[in-house]
Amino acid sequence: MSHAIHDRAFRDLLGSGGVVDDPERISTYVTDQRQLFTGAPLAVLKPATTEQVADIVRLAAHHEIGIVPQGGNTSYCGGATPDASGRQIIVSLERMDKIREVDPLSMSISVDAGAILKNVQDAAASAGLLLPLSLGAEGSCRIGGNIGTNAGGLSVVRYGMTRDLLFGIEAVLSDGTVVSDMRKLRKNNTGYDIKQCFVGSEGTLGIVTGAVLRLAPLPIRRSTAWLKLARGVPLAELLALVRRESAELLTAFEFMTARSIALATDAMTNPPSVCAGAGGAVLAEIASSSRHLDVDELMEAVLAEAIESGWIEDAFLAQSGSQRTAMWQVRETIPEGEKRRNGSVKHDISVPLSSIQRFLELADTQVRSYDTDLELSVYGHVGDGNLHYNVLVPPDADRVEFTKRIESSLSLQLYDTAAALGGTFSAEHGVGRFKKHLLERYGDFGRIAAMRRIKTAFDPADIMNAGATVRPLRNATLA
The missing domain is CATH 3.30.465.10 (Uridine Diphospho-n-acetylenolpyruvylglucosamine Reductase; domain 3)
Structure with a gap:
């Protein structure tokens, strides 16, 4: 079946508004978020209803055409990017937004x-x-x-x-x-x-x-604090104290190193005057839906105990909504700060809370042994054991080539350390196309076998996002 016949068949199902044919518009769908890979889809389709999705799938299955579902195309692991075969279609759900x-x-x-x-x-x-x-x-x-x-x-x-x-x-x-x-x-x-x-x-x-x-x-009262950490602070113990003494009202506990903060503030037009302590900084927030609970008073009592322990050099409570927003903007601008500096090699590490400090110590040694000139941007949701342990791309380096070099060497050392501590190589970014080899390297044999059986049961012909996450049994290299 020729490309023209395929195109006409999809238009019959979806109407002209359901098929993207402008090359400039198509380009926004075919490259992953980090711009590491560009695929070559047979078509980009935008169904408007579940029934149209079902019609697309039935037609694609009949003609053995692969399907790559796509939402906002924000995957860091190439999970929403088609391959280069020209035998996959992108099914974008953007019209289904009700x-x-x-x-x-x-x-x-x-x-x-x-x-x-x-x-x-x-x-x-x-x-x-x-x-x-x-x-x-x-x-x-x-x-x-x-x-x-x-x-x-x-x-x-x-x-x-x-x-x-x-x-x-x-x-x-x-x-x-x-x-x-x-x-x-x-x-x-x-x-x-x-x-x-x-x-x-x-x-x-x-x-x-x-x-x-x-x-x-819906929380109606929030207390947001910027904590300047002392050197060697036991993050897991500090977290445990804040969670316990805030009666489980803690909603965020975000760790940032001084380098990550500097990257963010450099990228901001009007950055707040916040900085890290010798051990970095934490943005902590407690929130309540109750009109009767004074969360600022509660936060102040919690921080007083943490300061007394010697874990915090100083702490600042947001005194207004604008101060809270500015603190959060620092945390949320770190990825943009990395991007402006030529990007980073991302490591979405997850380790048990009790092992966070040990991972940071071991990983730092590994990085320094690999190359003393490397710079790091380390931050993350340490409240749940997730660290974004990112290696900054040197300003004069080719980003793609540098990424390939680090991912084939240093990255594996870091993942080995995380795995040895009971952690994993992907906390929240997924597996996609880029990390499938890591799943096979670090995944439990029985768990991967079960995943392949599930894939085979749901999608025996391997038309659903083939090449991502896991192979069905018939294509598996690991038996």
């Missing part, structure tokens, strides 16, 4: 998978509720992609990952069958929890088209 229902009493929101995360947050807030999922890319990432990567973000320490926020799901399987399980139930013990199969699957099992998400009471 808020289907907000149910304040059930504390849930039902949405299309193409809904932008920020828009879902706003819809929840308009009903006096909170969608706890919060990411740096929330203005462009979409719910289907959040589910596909089990996105984490800034509030995992209190509310959990995307997996913990998912009540129900709607998805299209590789033969066009629609799985409709859009229930708002906290308890639903009726056999296999099928929706959880799609969490972290990165489009390899089917296309998520809708979701029901758990909401929480």
Whole structure:
């Protein structure tokens, strides 16, 4: 079947608005977020309904055309990028962006998978509720992609990952069958929890088209503090103190090194006058939906205890909404600061909380032994054991070549250290195309075998995002 015939068949299904044919527009879909790889899709399709998604899948399956589901195309691991074969289509969910229902009493929101995360947050807030999922890319990432990567973000320490926020799901399987399980139930013990199969699957099992998400009471009082850390501070013990003494109201505990802070402030027009202590800095926030709780008083008492312990050199409480926003802007601008400096080689490390300090010590030794001239940007959601341990690309280096060199050498040393401490190479970025070899290197044999069996059961012909995450059994190199 020729390209022209394929194009006509897809247009018959979707109408002219459902097929992207402008080369300039197509270019925004075919390159990954970090601009490390550009694919060559047969077509870029934009269905408007679940029924159209099912029609696309059935047609593609009949002609053995591969499918790459795409939300906001914000994957750091190439999970939404087609290969170079010209035998895959991109199915973008961006037209499927409706808020289907907000149910304040059930504390849930039902949405299309193409809904932008920020828009879902706003819809929840308009009903006096909170969608706890919060990411740096929330203005462009979409719910289907959040589910596909089990996105984490800034509030995992209190509310959990995307997996913990998912009540129900709607998805299209590789033969066009629609799985409709859009229930708002906290308890639903009726056999296999099928929706959880799609969490972290990165489009390899089917296309998520809708979701029901758990909401929480909307915080109306927040206390935000900037902590200048003493050298050698035991981060896990400091975190444990803050969590315990704040009565589990801690919503964020973000660690930043001095270099990461400098990168962010250099990229800001009006940066706040905040800096790191000898051990870096932490942005901590507690929040409450109660009108009766003085969270600033609570935070001050917690910090007084931490300062007395010698773990904190100094601490500053945001005195206004604008000060709070400025503190958060520093944290959220770090990735942009890295990008402006020629980018970074990203290491999305996860280790047990008790091993964070040990990882930082061992990793620092490894980096210095590898190349004393390397600069690091280290920050992350240490409240949940996630560190973004990034190696800065030298200003005069070719970013792609430098990335390849580091990822084939130093990166493996860092991942070895994380694995030895009971951690992993991907905390929240997923596996995608770029980290599939790492899954095979570090993954448990039995777990990978189970993943391949699931992939084979859902997608025996391997048309759903082939080349990402895991191979089905028939193509597996590991038996």
